[in-house]
Amino acid sequence: MDYNRIFTQAIDRLHGEGRYRVFIDILRNKGMFPNARCFAGHNGPKPITVWCSNDYLSMGQHPKVIAAMEEALHDVGAGAGGTRNIGGNTHYHVDLEAELADLHGKEAALLFTSGYVSNEATLSTLAKILPGCVIFSDELNHASMIAGIRNSGCEKRVFRHNDLAHLEELLAAEAPDTPKLIAFESVYSMDADISPIAAICDLADKYGALTYLDEVHAVGMYGPRGGGISEREGVAHRLTVIEGTLGKAFGVMGGYIAADQVIVDVIRSYAPGFIFTTSLSPVLVAGVLASVRHLKESSEEREGQQAAATMLKAMFAGAGLPVMNSTTHIVPLMVGDPVEAKRISDILLAEYGVYVQPINYPTVPRGTERLRFTPGPTHTPEMMRELTDALVEIWGRLELRLAA
Ligand SMILES: Cc1ncc(COP(=O)(O)O)c(C=O)c1O
Numbered sequence: 001m002d003y004n005r006i007f008t009q010a011i012d013r014l015h016g017e018g019r020y021r022v023f024i025d026i027l028r029n030k031g032m033f034p035n036a037r038c039f040a041g042h043n044g045p046k047p048i049t050v051w052c053s054n055d056y057l058s059m060g061q062h063p064k065v066i067a068a069m070e071e072a073l074h075d076v077g078a079g080a081g082g083t084r085n086i087g088g089n090t091h092y093h094v095d096l097e098a099e100l101a102d103l104h105g106k107e108a109a110l111l112f113t114s115g116y117v118s119n120e121a122t123l124s125t126l127a128k129i130l131p132g133c134v135i136f137s138d139e140l141n142h143a144s145m146i147a148g149i150r151n152s153g154c155e156k157r158v159f160r161h162n163d164l165a166h167l168e169e170l171l172a173a174e175a176p177d178t179p180k181l182i183a184f185e186s187v188y189s190m191d192a193d194i195s196p197i198a199a200i201c202d203l204a205d206k207y208g209a210l211t212y213l214d215e216v217h218a219v220g221m222y223g224p225r226g227g228g229i230s231e232r233e234g235v236a237h238r239l240t241v242i243e244g245t246l247g248k249a250f251g252v253m254g255g256y257i258a259a260d261q262v263i264v265d266v267i268r269s270y271a272p273g274f275i276f277t278t279s280l281s282p283v284l285v286a287g288v289l290a291s292v293r294h295l296k297e298s299s300e301e302r303e304g305q306q307a308a309a310t311m312l313k314a315m316f317a318g319a320g321l322p323v324m325n326s327t328t329h330i331v332p333l334m335v336g337d338p339v340e341a342k343r344i345s346d347i348l349l350a351e352y353g354v355y356v357q358p359i360n361y362p363t364v365p366r367g368t369e370r371l372r373f374t375p376g377p378t379h380t381p382e383m384m385r386e387l388t389d390a391l392v393e394i395w396g397r398l399e400l401r402l403a404a
Contacts, residue, residue, distance in 0.1 A: 059251030072286030107233030115245030121273030123148025220249025304377025
């Protein structure tokens with residue numbers, strides 16, 4: 001068997017479809033985000049502006065976060081040294097779980113090494129424990145939720161994106177005593193829209209279903225204390241499980257769930273993805289603690305981000321660029337072709353020092369390839385003007401259509 005040929009053909013298929021992924025080699029300049037250095041090419045690092053980071057509020061650069069991490073490193077050393085059960089349960093972990101439970105008004109929280117792991121571990125375990133459970137999953141749910149649902153081995157019903165009538169039709173088709181779980185997100189980060197959380201909770205009440213909400217693209221950024229869209233809309237108490245990441249708006253790394261004590265205890269006790277892995281470094285956890293505590297008190301970063309997103313959307317629309325309808329902080333530009341999206345991204349980086357990654361299948365459906373901009377509180381109006389002018393020039397050069 002020519003294994004090598006099979007692997008090479010798999011990679012060639014990606015090249016053929018124009019969706020072979022190239023990772024851009026960068027270093028951020030501490031305290032100066034979105035300024036960074038790029039190591040592409042041979043002429044030493046080149047200054048760039050980052051437009052696609054999920055460190056949405058620049059908390060990864062915040063002096064309080066950095067100081068907390070430095071202090072923890074000097075106090076307790078680098079790693080956790082074990083799983084939570086065997087030596088790796090530090091006081092930082094315990095404190096952060098209490099802080100996150102409080103953030104969402106839940107009895108308890110549980111940390112994981114990433115948001116991906118928290119979704120996979122929780123969904124697969126929860127549904128496995130409920131005999132005969134059926135999971136109702138939004139068609140645009142993230143790959144980590146899909147992995148968890150698949151690994152649960154349960155029956156699954158996929159409802160059309162944010163389509164309450166379709167969800168209800170599927171719920172109503174199941175026997176009343178079948179255990180049910182509705183899994184969905186608050187902010188869908190590729191389409192930049194928000195789910196009808198309260199209405200989904202109404203359906204869950206009507207049909208006796210549990211709810212699982214991924215708030216990965218909302219925690220830290222929405223709600224008066226950064227508790228996400230569910231906090232902003234006053235519905236956190238109606239959700240069975242709220243899941244979030246510590247690697248995006250909180251600027252560090254890790255994931256978590258917040259729920260009733262008994263649910264957290266079940267996941268803690270049964271989920272392989274939680275049990276059999278070294279716990280997060282206490283240095284990371286100390287940084288997240290500082291970040292969560294800061295964002296509970298300070299809305300300055302959230303307001304700065306919303307203002308930047310509003311401004312960038314208006315500039316793109318004013319210039320006739322195909323900005324997608326967004327009710328969130330995310331600003332996607334539709335391109336509709338993977339090769340074109342990559343070309344635009346390459347020109348932006350090489351000629352304008354602008355870093356924005358093209359988003360291709362399978363992250364988004366084929367034919368809807370796009371550029372996804374994430375302006376934050378430290379992107380200035382000047383940077384936005386330069387970006388808009390660059391895009392208009394490239395759109396013209398590639399003979400792409402601008403709105404009149
Ligand atoms: C909706 C959603 N859920 C979960 C994750 C995974 O979170 P993490 O990056 O912390 O693994 C992501 C993305 O990265 C995501 O977009």
